[in-house]
Amino acid sequence: MYRDFGTILVAAILGIIMVAVPLFLQSLVAPSKKTKEKLETYECGEVSEGSAWLQFNIRFYVIALIFLIFDVEVVFLFPWAVVFKDLGLLAMVEMSIFLVILIIGLAYVWIKSDLDWVKRKVKYAAGRYERIQIKENT
Amino acid sequence: MSVDTLFDFLGSIIPAMEGSGLLLVIAILIPCLLLFLVVAVNAIVMVYAERKVAAFMQDRVGPMGQGVGLHAGKWGLLQTVADALKLLTKEDIIPKNADKLLFILAPFMIFIGAFVTIVAVPFGENVIVADFNIGIFYILAMGSLGVIGIILAGWSSNNKWSLYGGMRSAAQIISYEIPAGLSIIIIIMLTGTLSMQGIIQYQAGGMFNWIIFANPFSFIAFFIYFISVVAETNRTPFDIPEAESELVGGFHTEYSGMRWSFFFLSEYANMLVVCAVAAAGFLGGWHSPIPGYFDSNGWGIFWMMSKIVFLIFVMMWFRWTFPRLRVDQLMNICWKVFLPISLINIFGVGIWTLVFG
Numbered sequence: 001m002y003r004d005f006g007t008i009l010v011a012a013i014l015g016i017i018m019v020a021v022p023l024f025l026q027s028l029v030a031p032s033k034k035t036k037e038k039l040e041t042y043e044c045g046e047v048s049e050g051s052a053w054l055q056f057n058i059r060f061y062v063i064a065l066i067f068l069i070f071d072v073e074v075v076f077l078f079p080w081a082v083v084f085k086d087l088g089l090l091a092m093v094e095m096s097i098f099l100v101i102l103i104i105g106l107a108y109v110w111i112k113s114d115l116d117w118v119k120r121k122v123k124y125a126a127g128r129y130e131r132i133q134i135k136e137n138t
Numbered sequence: 139m140s141v142d143t144l145f146d147f148l149g150s151i152i153p154a155m156e157g158s159g160l161l162l163v164i165a166i167l168i169p170c171l172l173l174f175l176v177v178a179v180n181a182i183v184m185v186y187a188e189r190k191v192a193a194f195m196q197d198r199v200g201p202m203g204q205g206v207g208l209h210a211g212k213w214g215l216l217q218t219v220a221d222a223l224k225l226l227t228k229e230d231i232i233p234k235n236a237d238k239l240l241f242i243l244a245p246f247m248i249f250i251g252a253f254v255t256i257v258a259v260p261f262g263e264n265v266i267v268a269d270f271n272i273g274i275f276y277i278l279a280m281g282s283l284g285v286i287g288i289i290l291a292g293w294s295s296n297n298k299w300s301l302y303g304g305m306r307s308a309a310q311i312i313s314y315e316i317p318a319g320l321s322i323i324i325i326i327m328l329t330g331t332l333s334m335q336g337i338i339q340y341q342a343g344g345m346f347n348w349i350i351f352a353n354p355f356s357f358i359a360f361f362i363y364f365i366s367v368v369a370e371t372n373r374t375p376f377d378i379p380e381a382e383s384e385l386v387g388g389f390h391t392e393y394s395g396m397r398w399s400f401f402f403l404s405e406y407a408n409m410l411v412v413c414a415v416a417a418a419g420f421l422g423g424w425h426s427p428i429p430g431y432f433d434s435n436g437w438g439i440f441w442m443m444s445k446i447v448f449l450i451f452v453m454m455w456f457r458w459t460f461p462r463l464r465v466d467q468l469m470n471i472c473w474k475v476f477l478p479i480s481l482i483n484i485f486g487v488g489i490w491t492l493v494f495g
Binding site for chain 1: 162163166167170171173174226227228229230231232233234235236245246249250253254257267268269270275293295296297298299300301309312313315316319320323326327330331332386391392395396397399400465466469470473474477478481484485488489491492
């Protein structure tokens with residue numbers, strides 16, 4: 001067991017060395033004539049405008065949360081899948097309950113329009129807001 | 139397991155050092171160095187193959203190494219080697235606005251993510267560097283290490299294109315990991331083991347014992363897995379993180395020379411890994427399609443490699459056949475098509491196994 005994970009450690013260290021060595025070789029071989037323009041941030045040839053470290057709408061914020069839930073679900077499924085054939089029907093029923101709860105969650109998020117890139121406004125409550133004239137897909 | 143056998147073998151050659159820790163490190167280093175050679179050669183061959191495949195699909199001839207004096211070999215065979223040398227002599231530029239530490243760290247992260255994954259990939263019946271008892275889980279876990287490097291690269295460049303590319307890539311890779319993971323669950327449900335060699339051994343005895351043909355659900359799962367990993371490796375038609383025509387390279391816009399080349403080295407290494415998992419998990423790994431024929435160790439490596447190469451060829455074929463997807467279409471396909479289908483697949487395989495044994 002510890003031999004296996006020792007292999008990973010050696011591989012990771014070797015990976016670092018294998019990246020570092022060509023970079024070192026490059027620093028020996030390659031020319032280095034830095035100018036002010038060369039060190040500018042690339043913006044299609046224009047003079048760059050401001051920093052890129054700004055607040056912007058990353059859109060998939062909710063998707064990231066859903067990803068977390070489903071990724072944890074996948075982790076739960078792994079040990080279950082290993083023993084599934086031995087346990088048979090009981091394991092299937094139990095995992096079905098777990099999965100159905102998650103599927104309901106997915107359906108809820110889907111109807112809420114959180115999976116869409118551009119969020120629809122009132123699809124899920126069309127009846128309630130009909131009076132105040134908010135249209136879909138606005 | 140090859141590290142163990144090598145360890146014993148070295149111990150029998152040099153009896154004075156038998157069982158020492160140093161010998162163990164050497165026994166691990168030799169296959170790891172070979173593995174690095176595989177990664178490097180794989181990238182060189184695949185870049186050449188990609189250019190030739192692209193050329194033939196577009197009715198061109200591709201790199202031919204023409205010219206007087208110094209030229210790149212017959213049929214341009216040395217074109218990639220020449221490119222690698224060119225990259226080595228390029229000036230290394232770090233933009234002055236960039237976050238220098240993270241900028242330097244990013245290629246390391248990505249490459250280690252790819253290289254550490256390939257350790258657990260089986261290439262033949264005895265050809266595997268580390269046969270973990272949790273092999274496929276390990277590959278899935280380490281395979282997503284690369285996304286950290288991509289976000290680091292996108293963020294640290296302090297470039298708007300890079301930031302967009304990095305963020306898109308993060309959204310895409312984490313999303314497509316779920317259908318891929320759920321499809322791998324199906325393999326484990328059928329085989330009852332997480333070890334890569336165990337999964338391949340389960341599929342012995344001809345092509346109709348392969349998991350892809352085990353039942354209709356696993357047949358669907360293979361395609362879901364394959365399309366998801368095409369997206370996970372940022373290949374066309376899912377290459378919006380690096381979309382040349384809109385993001386001018388995405389997360390690696392600011393990289394040049396050797397640093398840049400490591401992104402590509404890792405991309406091709408990742409392609410090798412995901413195709414190897416597809417071949418081992420669904421297509422019988424190193425088993426021959428006809429039971430009893432061509433079943434020796436050498437043929438095993440041939441079968442494994444030919445399956446991997448075929449899948450990589452399909453990825454290249456995709457690239458020159460399909461137009462790039464829009465970012466919202468990309469997320470829709472993942473969350474609204476693949477995820478429900480793969481969840482239903484799990485139920486399907488479960489019930490199928492309970493009913494038909």
